[in-house]
Amino acid sequence: GFRGMADEEYLKRLGTYSASVWFGKPPNLQPPFLARYGWSCASSSLLRCTCCHVAIYVDIDNRLSRPLCDRAAKIFEGKVRGSHKEHCIWKDNPCPESFEKLPTDYLQVAAEVAE
Numbered sequence: 001g002f003r004g005m006a007d008e009e010y011l012k013r014l015g016t017y018s019a020s021v022w023f024g025k026p027p028n029l030q031p032p033f034l035a036r037y038g039w040s041c042a043s044s045s046l047l048r049c050t051c052c053h054v055a056i057y058v059d060i061d062n063r064l065s066r067p068l069c070d071r072a073a074k075i076f077e078g079k080v081r082g083s084h085k086e087h088c089i090w091k092d093n094p095c096p097e098s099f100e101k102l103p104t105d106y107l108q109v110a111a112e113v114a115e
Contacts, residue, residue, distance in 0.1 A: 025060075039080060047080070
């Protein structure tokens with residue numbers, strides 16, 4: 001059914017993230033959260049919506065102070081939630097929050113689904 005398909009699509013999006021292209025990002029911008037909102041990792045620090053194809057470049061200078069890094073991370077979190085085009089299915093309809101609670105080996109599971 002749709003739910004199973006949605007789970008598989010989520011895992012495919014999750015499988016686009018790897019440590020080599022999505023490294024050192026803040027806790028609120030981790031792959032399980034991003035994939036819930038329809039974002040896949042297109043390249044280093046670049047997210048792309050799988051529906052409306054909007055892109056977001058997420059780069060936070062690690063030389064910034066902790067408060068500035070936190071503020072930048074919050075701004076990017078807002079972009080993750082709000083940058084979709086008007087018609088996009090992900091604009092107001094992310095996957096359930098429970099998807100973020102996958103086992104810690106989610107990247108391995110996601111890679112297997114993506115094959």
